[in-house]
Amino acid sequence: MDTKSMHNPETSDYLANVFESSPFALISFDPHLRIMMFNRAAQELTGLSCAEVVGCRATRIIEFERLHNIIDALRKKPQATADGYITKLRAADGSEIPVVVRISILLDNRNKLLGVLIVATDLREIQKLQAKLLEAERLAAITETAISINHEINNPLCSILGNTQLILMEKERLEPGMVKKLKSIETEIIRIQRVSERLARITRPVLKEYVDGRRMLDVEGSSVDEDR
Amino acid sequence: MKGKRILIVEDDEDIVETLKYSLQLRGYIVDVAYDGLHALRKARKNEYDLMILDIMLPGKNGYEVSRILKEEMEEGSVKPFKILVLTARKVDSAEREDFLSTWSRADEYMYKPFEMNYLLDRITTHITEEHQPMN
Numbered sequence: 001m002d003t004k005s006m007h008n009p010e011t012s013d014y015l016a017n018v019f020e021s022s023p024f025a026l027i028s029f030d031p032h033l034r035i036m037m038f039n040r041a042a043q044e045l046t047g048l049s050c051a052e053v054v055g056c057r058a059t060r061i062i063e064f065e066r067l068h069n070i071i072d073a074l075r076k077k078p079q080a081t082a083d084g085y086i087t088k089l090r091a092a093d094g095s096e097i098p099v100v101v102r103i104s105i106l107l108d109n110r111n112k113l114l115g116v117l118i119v120a121t122d123l124r125e126i127q128k129l130q131a132k133l134l135e136a137e138r139l140a141a142i143t144e145t146a147i148s149i150n151h152e153i154n155n156p157l158c159s160i161l162g163n164t165q166l167i168l169m170e171k172e173r174l175e176p177g178m179v180k181k182l183k184s185i186e187t188e189i190i191r192i193q194r195v196s197e198r199l200a201r202i203t204r205p206v207l208k209e210y211v212d213g214r215r216m217l218d219v220e221g222s223s224v225d226e227d228r
Numbered sequence: 229m230k231g232k233r234i235l236i237v238e239d240d241e242d243i244v245e246t247l248k249y250s251l252q253l254r255g256y257i258v259d260v261a262y263d264g265l266h267a268l269r270k271a272r273k274n275e276y277d278l279m280i281l282d283i284m285l286p287g288k289n290g291y292e293v294s295r296i297l298k299e300e301m302e303e304g305s306v307k308p309f310k311i312l313v314l315t316a317r318k319v320d321s322a323e324r325e326d327f328l329s330t331w332s333r334a335d336e337y338m339y340k341p342f343e344m345n346y347l348l349d350r351i352t353t354h355i356t357e358e359h360q361p362m363n
Contacts, residue, residue: 150316151284151316154316154339154340154341155240155243155316155340156242157340157341158240158243158246158314158316158340158341158342159240159242159243159245159246160341161341161342161343161344162243162246162247162250162341162342162344163246165343165344165345166246166249166250166253166344169344169345189341190341193341
């Protein structure tokens with residue numbers, strides 16, 4: 001678009017409409033980083049009206065410690081934009097909304113800053129999806145560990161239990177105290193086997209308090225009952 | 229069960245030793261294979277009354293060994309015998325395990341660690357069934 005058309009009132013209205021109806025939250029700032037325009041999507045995202053923010057400093061709505069540094073860096077690279085910065089917008093209710101922003105600066109012929117435009121995209125849905133993916137990955141990792149434990153433990157248990165029961169088959173030849181100890185070994189092996197089985201049936205990892213603030217997997221609470 | 233021949237297919241030597249000793253105590257003649265391909269060669273060459281088969285084996289896994297042998301028994305190239313599978317796996321996907329168990333055509337599945345007396349009783353039952361006269 002040439003400079004002449006930019007000054008045409010119809011073109012200005014058209015551009016204002018484009019800005020206003022963008023599905024992305026658009027915020028423009030003057031050279032002193034005061035808010036000049038705050039489109040509908042930005043208002044919906046933050047719950048703040050234009051009247052509440054226009055004329056305010058950038059920090060009223062955006063947590064952006066490095067904003068000045070980024071703008072300085074962009075001035076050295078005309079036409080450049082800074083993309084992918086993750087920050088937070090301050091909403092009307094005091095909450096903070098995670099967003100990813102794209103920053104563009106507007107310079108005159110003498111490299112003087114005329115304004116800054118920020119395009120913000122809400123990250124909450126993406127973060128929820130990421131949390132779900134992380135949960136799925138965590139479950140997959142636990143399941144893989146459980147399968148390994150199940151296999152690696154059950155094989156040696158097989159030998160221990162088998163040999164214990166072989167000796168118990170000749171219990172008439174053993175002292176009563178020895179038989180009692182072997183029975184105890186047998187019972188504990190079966191207990192380990194049950195834990196290993198439950199570990200392999202984990203569907204949703206549930207953690208419980210252990211000691212010193214550490215947590216441990218609640219094997220009972222995390223696994224499905226086979227008979228259910 | 230004196231003189232009945234059992235092939236143990238298992239790569240864990242400790243388990244092999246325990247099983248072998250228990251079976252020999254009961255009078256069985258025991259042979260051993262430590263991987264799937266070795267098991268197939270032995271089963272095709274010799275005559276057995278029962279095979280105790282592990283699943284996680286080098287070469288060919290137990291599901292495949294069982295399926296191949298059961299097909300060859302049907303064709304008549306291998307003398308029929310029962311296959312009792314022992315597995316340490318009792319894993320996340322019950323459906324997959326059910327499918328593989330059916331597909332393998334093994335006669336029975338047992339999970340490790342198993343009760344030695346129960347295993348020996350099941351072996352006796354399978355071998356007795358195998359040798360009952362047909363009506």
